[in-house]
Amino acid sequence: MxxxxxxxxxxxxxxxxxxxxxxxxxxxxxxxxxxxxxxxxxxxxxxxxxxxxxxxxxxxxxxxxxxxxxxxxxxxxxxxxxxxxxxxxxxxxxxxxxxxxxxxxxxxxxxxxxxxxxxxxxxxxxxxxxxxxxxxxxxVANPLTICGFIDYCQKNGHTSVIHDAASGACGKLFLKACKKFGIKLINLVRKDEQVTMLNEMGADVTLNYSSEEFPGQLTEAINEHKPTAYFTALAGEVAAYVFGQMDRFTTLYIYGMLSMENISLEPKNILFKSQRVESFWLTVWLSSLTKEEVEKWNKTILDDISKDEGTFSxxxxxxxxxxxxxxxxxxxxxxxxxxxxxxxxxx
Ligand SMILES: NC(=O)c1ccc[n+]([C@@H]2O[C@H](COP(=O)([O-])OP(=O)(O)OC[C@H]3O[C@@H](n4cnc5c(N)ncnc54)[C@H](OP(=O)(O)O)[C@@H]3O)[C@@H](O)[C@H]2O)c1
Missing domain, CATH: 3.90.180.10 (Medium-chain alcohol dehydrogenases, catalytic domain)
Structure with missing residues (x-):
């Protein structure tokens, strides 16, 4: 110009x-x-x-x-x-x-x-x-997505959840938001340095799914924290394995496809463990809210981001x-x- x-x-x-x-x-x-x-x-x-x-x-x-x-x-x-x-x-x-x-x-x-x-x-x-x-x-997009996760947790009574791709932008925001809203969070990442990074940010539990110890660590974390939901940005093999280890009446929310792989789920888990698979797409979540609810979440983010180093920054x-x-x-x-x-x- x-x-x-x-x-x-x-x-x-x-x-x-x-x-x-x-x-x-x-x-x-x-x-x-x-x-x-x-x-x-x-x-x-x-x-x-x-x-x-x-x-x-x-x-x-x-x-x-x-x-x-x-x-x-x-x-x-x-x-x-x-x-x-x-x-x-x-x-x-x-x-x-x-x-x-x-x-x-x-x-x-x-x-x-x-x-x-x-x-x-x-x-x-x-x-x-x-x-x-x-x-x-x-x-807007990632902070509102994290508000959507919090909304799903609050409406469905999830007080302990799993999240993968947890060292990315959504992961860091979700970590801070879970602390703010009192939700226990099990983070999944693929490198040791990402475990260190999230621990330094004050994470409750962070596991490296590429490590040999992962299956045992995941079982331990599930037994201790009893997560009822798993938000996956990865999908694919990792999500299928982790969800397969979770208890009855748990929900997998697919919100990304970073792995570009399909998820192969065991029908017997869905049937006998009453596990559910749902999607989270920001556009759809926003359209499910009233005008007042949208304004409330927008204001939560605006007030927060107007400060330096806010939860949603x-x-x-x-x-x-x-x-x-x-x-x-x-x-x-x-x-x-x-x-x-x-x-x-x-x-
Ligand atoms: N459904 C919705 O409404 C909605 C809304 C917002 C975002 N999303 C989705 O959420 C996902 C995460 O967004 P973001 O902004 O947090 O992304 P980002 O900042 O780019 O972070 C992606 C993270 O995923 C990790 N990762 C693990 N496996 C990966 C793979 N196979 N390919 C690429 N990354 C991989 C990366 O780790 P490394 O550093 O090890 O690569 C990185 O930590 C994206 O798929 C996005 O489309 C969906």
Whole structure:
């Protein structure tokens, strides 16, 4: 964007787009703002596993995907720079976190320098909020997912649970949230250094499922803490084994597919141990809530993230420019435990 611009129609900016094979950079133009929209200057966007799958046409139901080329990215943070006639003009200049799902009408993707959004997709942060844009850019999907886990635990009476891929962004948030909400948590990771990292964060129990001692340690932890739910981001062989070791009347919540493997469950467990398998998808959980419940959880996160080092503040990893999106995706795939990979759209 040219210096001194008033965000006039025709001003050029950059965005990541995909043909559902791989992402590339496109040059786009600002347009007239509509009455119910906010124009946000995007500063930071996290690079999630879902974004990588989406770029290759592997995320979501095929029939829900927009025609290519499609924008990429489902959340971000930036500054509100212009508002439509029906929006309070005092919001201009405020920091905002936002989401844009490919199932939303007029999906643009958040990996871009400017985005037009309706107010319902934007969480405006208080004036003077000092939280940086990188942390704010991770303030919706994963924190709300963890709120969803807490909600499922509270509604279903789960006071002790298992979680895998526990050294990633969701894992670290869940660890802090379980402490805050009084839930016993058994973390599963795949490397010894990840056990050390989570122990240093104050984890109750962390087990390395790649170690030879794992089967015995898992049995011991299950006997001692009696978990009634298991949230899996991995799925596959690990989830099948762990769930198979759990007691009667336990529930497996599948919320990710990082292993890209199927889960092979024993029918006799489902039948005679009355085990249940459910899914957790943020979109579906949010649509099951009342407007007041959504506002309550959004406010919980907003109040928390407005403070430094809050329960829902995501540790940040390596920073990349928009043009480095492929490198950023490669990096994110192999370094989830180091912190969330970020694209800075204005650099
Ligand atoms: N259902 C929903 O609504 C929802 C919402 C939010 C997130 N999610 C899903 O939750 C999962 C975790 O998200 P996140 O933001 O926490 O991810 P992240 O920060 O990238 O962390 C991923 C973690 O998984 C570990 N991991 C273990 N096996 C892996 C494998 N085969 N491939 C990749 N990583 C592996 C990584 O450990 P290493 O460092 O050892 O690689 C890392 O600690 C993702 O699949 C995401 O799509 C789902």
């Amino acid at each position: 040219e210096a001194g611009s008033d965000y006039a129609s025709g001003t050029k900016f950059r965005a990541v787009v995909t043909d559902f094979k791989k992402p590339t950079i496109a040059e786009l133009e600002l347009r007239e703002i509509q009455d119910d929209e906010l124009l946000i200057k995007v500063h930071s966007t996290p690079v999630h596993f879902a974004d990588q799958g989406y770029c290759r046409g592997l995320y979501g139901n095929k029939e829900d995907l927009p025609p290519p080329p499609s924008g990429v990215g489902f959340e971000g943070a930036g500054e509100i720079v212009k508002v439509g006639a029906n929006i309070d003009s005092s919001l201009v200049g405020r920091k905002a976190a936002f989401t844009n799902s490919f199932t939303d009408e007029g999906y643009q993707g958040t990996f871009r320098q400017y985005i037009y959004l309706p107010h319902s997709r934007v969480i405006v942060y208080p004036e003077g909020c000092t939280t940086d844009y990188d942390v704010l850019s991770c303030a 995501t540790p940040i990893g390596k920073i990349f420019k928009l043009e480095e999106v492929l490198d950023a995706m490669r990096h994110a795939r192999k370094s989830g435990s180091e912190g969330k990979t970020i694209l800075r759209a204005q650099e």
